[in-house]
Amino acid sequence: MSLLLLAIAPVTIIILYIYFKDKYEKEPIGILTKSFLLGATVSIILTFILGYIASIFIPITDIKNVFQQFLKAFIVVALVEEFSKYVIVKFYAQKNKEFNEPFDGIVYSVMVSMGFAALENILYTFQHGAATGLTRAFTAVPAHATFAILMGYFMGKAKFSKHKVKLNLLGLLLATLFHGAYDFFLFINFIPGMWIGAIISLILGIVLSRKAIRKHQNSSIFKV
Template sequence: MNLLVFALAPVLAIIVYIYLKDKYEKEPRRLLFYNFLFGAIVSIIITTVLYFVFNIILPLPDKYSIFQQFIKAFFVVGVTEEFSKYIIVRYYAQPKSDFNEPFDGIIYAVMVSMGFAATENISYVFQGGIQTAVLRAFTAVPAHATFAILMGYYMGKAKFSNNRILLNLTGLLLAILFHGAYDFFLFIDFVPGIGIGAFISLAIGIIVSRKAIKRHQERSNFKIF
């Protein structure tokens, strides 16, 4: 029970943080919950299937070179996980009438991503214990939220633009880029000191994400000037 609490605590903290940032027109809690649930179940299923397909199309040896780790980080993990979240936001959340301002792209993308992160985190924490829970609370879970904010920022713009396809794909590609960079530096930990690159990429992502949140807040359709 304690491990479950430790696994879910950072996820819930981020959900509350993003929910409070939606200042001007709150989303229906039921719809937020459904996005979280789809992220926790459907996203994981899509990811598992895509991993299986990638393993057939692009099998990698047990010991990876730096280039192979690059392929794994960006084109296997990054593409697979972010695409599985993107699909739900794009085809479930974005068409909803309640998705009625650009900030909604951020909040729905984060809900899907936190659902994914919850399932993933439970698995890792039950295997690795409290130390893993504490480490991931300040790394992997915020990273998933950061990738989602970057994706959601552009998907929020896309809903109200004539360039919907381009903006949606920009959000997806940006999430893949930051996700891939974060994982790549962790994957090549056999290079002394290189792991710091993961934290630098995460820090940059957080800074950009905060600006994205603020920008959509300022441009809310429901803001009273």
């Protein structure tokens, strides 16, 4: 039970943080819950299928090959995972009538991502123990949240723009780039000090995420 609480605690904190940042017109709990569950089920299944296909076309034959690890980080992992979350936001949340202001893009993207991160975190924590769960609480889970906020920022803009396709894909691209950079520096840990690159990319993502949140808050159509 303690491992389960450790795994879901950071996810819960991030969900509550984003929920209360949605100051002016909160989303229905039912739709948020469904978005979370879709992230924990459909996104995970899509990731497994697409990741398996990607690994066939991009096999990793040498774990110390930097280029192979680059392809793994940005395509096999980052693009596959972010696309698997993107489709839920695009085809479920973005089409919902409750998605009625740009900030909602951030809210729903984070809910889907936290569903994904919750199941992933539970599996890692139960497999590797409390130390891994504690480390991921301050690294991998916040990283998933920042990728989601960056994606959601542009998907929120896309809903109310004439350039829907461009902005939606820009959100997917940005999330993939930050996710890929974060993983890449961790994957090449056989080079001393490279893990610092992951921390830097995470910090930069957090800074940009906070700006994205403030920008959509300030432009809310429900702000009095």
